[in-house]
C-alpha cells in the first residue's frame with residue numbers, strides 16, 4: 001500500500017497521527033465525466049463523449065467501491081462497450097498490481113497508469129479507474145460518479161434505459177447515500193483502520209446504529225428508496241456482501257453479522273440473487289485481498305477458511321409492501 005508523490009511511488013500506509021487514530025479517506029483526484037454527447041458533466045466537469053470501445057475500467061474484485069462500477073457495467077449492459085481489467089487481490093509494496101501485463105499498455109502496476117495520466121500526480125492510487133483510451137487519461141476514479149455516468153450516458157448505445165437514479169427518487173436516494181456512506185460503507189473501514197481504541201469504538205457505534213436503522217426501515221420497505229431497486233441499494237449491497245466474510249473478523253465489526261439481522265439478511269440475499277449480480281461477487285478475491293494485504297492488521301496473512309455463507313436460499317422479501 002502506498003501513494004504517488006509528484007509522480008513517484010512511495011510505499012506508505014495511511015497516516016492516522018494527525019486525526020487521533022481515525023482513518024480519513026482521501027478524496028478522489030480525477031473527477032471528469034462521460035456524457036452522451038460529450039457535453040460537460042452535471043457540475044460543469046470536463047465532458048467525454050460516450051463511445052463504444054473507448055473506455056476501460058480497472059477494478060479490484062475485492063474492493064466495494066470498484067464493485068459498484070462493475071455492477072453498473074453489468075446492469076446497464078455495458079460489457080461489450082467498456083472493457084474491464086481486474087487487478088491482483090494482493091495489494092502489497094507496489095499497491096495494486098496486475099497479475100499479467102494489462103491489455104492497453106502492458107503495464108504491471110496501477111500506479112503507472114496514474115502517472116501516465118498525470119506525470120506529477122500526488123495522491124493515493126485507488127480502484128476503480130475509468131480510463132479513456134483515446135486521450136490516454138483517467139476520466140474518473142470516483143465510483144459514486146462512475147455509476148452515475150454508467151446509469152445513463154451510454155443508453156443510446158446499449159438501448160438499456162433502466163434508471164437506478166430516477167428523478168422522482170433522486171432526493172431520497174441522495175439522503176440514503178449521505179447516511180450510508182460515512183457510517184456503513186466507510187464505517188467498516190473506519191473500524192478496521194482505526195489505530196486507537198476510542199476511534200474504533202466511535203466508528204463501531206456509528207456503524208451498528210446505522211445498520212439497526214436500515215434494518216428497521218427494511219421491516220416495512222422492500223428497498224431503501226421507493227418500491228424498486230435504486231443506486232442506494234447497490235451502494236449498500238457492496239458493503240453488506242463483504243460483511244460476514246471479512247468485516248466481522250478482519251475489521252472487528254463483530255456486534256452481530258448481517259445474517260443475524262431480521263431484514264438485512266433477506267435483503268442482501270435478494271440483491272445477490274438479482275440477475276447477473278452473483279457473477280460480480282468473488283469471495284476468493286475478497287478474502288484474499290483484505291486478509292493478505294493488510295499486514296498491519298493481520299501480520300500472518302492467514303486467510304480464514306470460513307464462514308459458510310448461505311446466499312442462495314429463499315430471501316423471503318417478495319411479500320413485503322411499502323407502508
Ligand SMILES: N[C@@H](CCC(=O)N[C@@H](CS)C(=O)NCC(=O)O)C(=O)O
Pocket residue numbers: 001002027028062063064065066095124125126127128141142143144
Ligand atoms: N472514493 C473512491 C475510493 C476508492 C478506494 O478507496 N478504493 C480502495 C480499494 S477498496 C483503494 O484502491 N485503496 C488503495 C489505497 O488507498 O491506497 C471511490 O469510491 O471510488
